Amino acid sequence: MTDTPDKSSRTVLVAGGTSGINRGIAEGFARDGDRVAVFSRSREKVDDAIAALRALGAEATGFVADVRESEAVSEGVRTLCEKWGPLDVVVSGAAGNFPALGAAMSANAFRSVVEIDLLGSFHVLHAVYPHLRRPGCVIHISAPQAVLPMVGQSHVCAAKAGVDMLTRTLAQEWGPEGIRVNSVIPGPVENTEGMARLAPEDSQREAVRRSVPLQRLGQPQDIFRVCRFLASPDAAFVTGAVLPVDGGWSLSGASRVGDSLAEVLMGRLHR
Ligand code: NAP
Ligand code: COA
Numbered sequence: 001m002t003d004t005p006d007k008s009s010r011t012v013l014v015a016g017g018t019s020g021i022n023r024g025i026a027e028g029f030a031r032d033g034d035r036v037a038v039f040s041r042s043r044e045k046v047d048d049a050i051a052a053l054r055a056l057g058a059e060a061t062g063f064v065a066d067v068r069e070s071e072a073v074s075e076g077v078r079t080l081c082e083k084w085g086p087l088d089v090v091v092s093g094a095a096g097n098f099p100a101l102g103a104a105m106s107a108n109a110f111r112s113v114v115e116i117d118l119l120g121s122f123h124v125l126h127a128v129y130p131h132l133r134r135p136g137c138v139i140h141i142s143a144p145q146a147v148l149p150m151v152g153q154s155h156v157c158a159a160k161a162g163v164d165m166l167t168r169t170l171a172q173e174w175g176p177e178g179i180r181v182n183s184v185i186p187g188p189v190e191n192t193e194g195m196a197r198l199a200p201e202d203s204q205r206e207a208v209r210r211s212v213p214l215q216r217l218g219q220p221q222d223i224f225r226v227c228r229f230l231a232s233p234d235a236a237f238v239t240g241a242v243l244p245v246d247g248g249w250s251l252s253g254a255s256r257v258g259d260s261l262a263e264v265l266m267g268r269l270h271r
Contacts, residue, residue, distance in 0.1 A: 010088040010231075011037070012026070013036075013037045013039075013077070013089070013091070014029075014093065015094050016039075016040050017049060018062070020194065021192060024219075024220020025093070025141075026091075028225070035084065036060050038050070046062040061080065068120055069123075073120075077127040081131040088136055090132065090136075091227060095116060095117045095141070097113065099269060101269050102155075104269075113155040117163060121163050121166055135179065136179045138170070139227050141183075142185045143160045144186075146163065147185070152265040172240065180239035182243065185242060185245065187244070187245065188205075195208075207261075207263070207264060212246070213247060218246065222245060
């Protein structure tokens, strides 16, 4: 079996690639000269992302789909691949989050996050499988909640832990075909919707920053660089990995009492 194809010939799909970290990843691949497609729920965000990717000189396209709707995702992927051919790299990062205590949230609230993050990831995997080049590569954008229990995040913790187990099991099932499946766990990333929802005040984000061993919040580019590695021939023997890209935050910062996101969330939710 040959190695991952030449970068110049790669086709990349980023699920949920229209804002924040995922958009940074899409733009990173576009800057590298790859052909990039994105999708999410909002037509406006999809169009905006396509325009930005084209402005970087890349061939770019996209479609509107909710990851909770398997048929819509499959149809979008099918149409894309009829036009562009097989996919070399798929980044799956559509997600939803809000802080809420387990006992206070409705079953529908819990379900909506599990359906977006976990079931949605499965829908993406299911849709892209017949269209992935062999060898090919899938990267899940997971979250620290997959490994660190966090107050107000029971829905996200359950969903993202499931995403990482999808990574590990599909890596086993698809490895013999030459498809590698890995997860990246971003730490807290600056100027993102995720951070704004969990730590909306400057002082709260500053507390989180102090709890990162490398003493800064991440940038989308930090996450992209690791995705670039995972999608490259340098990672040809890496599959089933769950890789923190977090300045060391998962070592202690998320649970350290005094200046952590855990304390921010406790303060906000246990009034
Ligand atoms: P974001 O900007 O809100 O990105 C979420 C993306 O997913 C958007 O493009 C959104 O577009 C899309 N999306 C949401 N629900 C969808 C659905 N049902 N179907 C299809 N697309 C959907 O958030 P972010 O903070 O950058 O987070 C991006 C990823 O990084 C997530 O997987 C998150 O768990 C992970 N992460 C973030 C942080 C952080 O510090 N922000 C830390 C660790 C992990 P539409 O609204 O158009 O659907
Ligand atoms: N606290 C408690 N429950 C909440 C909530 C909050 N802050 N926000 C939403 N919910 C509940 C709703 O009340 C609803 O439950 P109900 O039907 O029992 O009332 C359920 O969650 C679904 O909400 P709805 O607004 O109908 O869902 P949606 O499908 O339109 O949106 C969300 C999904 C809720 C995850 C929305 O926040 C979203 O689209 N997020 C995407 C962007 C994002 O979160 N980015 C950060 C990624 S890390």
